[in-house]
Amino acid sequence: MKSIVIKCGGSVMEDLGDSFFESLSELKEEGYQLVFVHGGGPAINKMLELYQVPHEFVNGLRKTTPEVMEVAEMVLSGQSNRKLAAMLQKQGLKALGLNGSDAGLFLGEVVDQEKLGLVGKISGVNRPLLEKLLSEELIPVITPIASTEDGTKLNVNADYAAAAVANAIDSEHCIFVTDVEGIFIDGKLSSHLDKKEIEQHIKDEKITGGMIPKVTSAMKAISQGINSVMIVSGKDAFYKNGTWIGTNVSAKKEVFN
Numbered sequence: 001m002k003s004i005v006i007k008c009g010g011s012v013m014e015d016l017g018d019s020f021f022e023s024l025s026e027l028k029e030e031g032y033q034l035v036f037v038h039g040g041g042p043a044i045n046k047m048l049e050l051y052q053v054p055h056e057f058v059n060g061l062r063k064t065t066p067e068v069m070e071v072a073e074m075v076l077s078g079q080s081n082r083k084l085a086a087m088l089q090k091q092g093l094k095a096l097g098l099n100g101s102d103a104g105l106f107l108g109e110v111v112d113q114e115k116l117g118l119v120g121k122i123s124g125v126n127r128p129l130l131e132k133l134l135s136e137e138l139i140p141v142i143t144p145i146a147s148t149e150d151g152t153k154l155n156v157n158a159d160y161a162a163a164a165v166a167n168a169i170d171s172e173h174c175i176f177v178t179d180v181e182g183i184f185i186d187g188k189l190s191s192h193l194d195k196k197e198i199e200q201h202i203k204d205e206k207i208t209g210g211m212i213p214k215v216t217s218a219m220k221a222i223s224q225g226i227n228s229v230m231i232v233s234g235k236d237a238f239y240k241n242g243t244w245i246g247t248n249v250s251a252k253k254e255v256f257n
């Protein structure tokens with residue numbers, strides 16, 4: 001079974017174009033099974049503002065008070081997940097919406113209670129459940145919410161959640177679909193960046209905000225055995241005629257003599 005985990009950014013959910021779905025079809029035709037993990041950033045912000053819940057970001061991660069958690073879950077499970085599952089269904093794909101906190105799908109641990117509140121990292125993924133769904137030709141669409149051993153719900157950055165899924169089921173690729181074509185450095189799109197370059201760009205503040213959890217989880221996924229990680233746009237084709245379009249992240253650039 002070869003699979004691809006696709007993290008769909010909340011930033012681009014409303015703008016997924018026909019060419020995005022054509023790329024998905026091409027991957028399906030090549031025999032890949034698809035698993036989706038999605039974010040919901042802008043929709044969560046909108047709802048927090050509507051409910052006048054104060055909120056802030058620390059290094060691209062949303063500080064999560066219990067009030068923020070309640071709103072985040074409402075939006076992720078009730079809106080973003082439903083929207084993405086429906087869009088995939090419309091394309092003839094058998095999408096099945098799932099909450100990461102259900103059935104031990106995502107087991108989580110608090111990252112830094114004082115600094116980030118209920119932000120979690122994933123300590124376990126229910127691999128047998130995912131494999132069962134994939135064997136039934138279903139396409140899991142998962143919210144980035146984890147549950148601790150004692151049932152506390154944690155807000156996990158969807159980029160980290162996607163990387164954890166990719167590692168848990170030994171996917172060949174992990175794709176981060178976002179609202180930009182890839183990583184831009186000094187205004188220019190980079191087709192390929194390695195760990196060392198990424199670390200330097202973060203230091204120089206050329207990679208900031210929401211791109212930080214993306215590259216950090218990309219590097220983690222690679223260190224744990226994923227072949228290729230791409231950061232791509234959901235507004236255009238990201239895979240066409242066997243070629244990826246976006247920024248490829250790797251451990252170390254290959255040197256050709």
Ligand SMILES: Nc1ncnc2c1ncn2[C@@H]1O[C@H](COP(=O)(O)OP(=O)(O)OP(=O)(O)O)[C@@H](O)[C@H]1O
Nearest residue numbers: 009010011039040041178183184206207208210211
């Ligand atoms: N060097 C960079 N190149 C490209 N984008 C960058 C860079 N540094 C920071 N960014 C920002 O990262 C953003 C993408 O991350 P963001 O968290 O906003 O979206 P997302 O992860 O797709 O959505 P969500 O968080 O809702 O799942 C871009 O829109 C851009 O503003």
Ligand SMILES: [Mg+2]
Nearest residue numbers: 009039041210
């Ligand atoms: Mg993000």
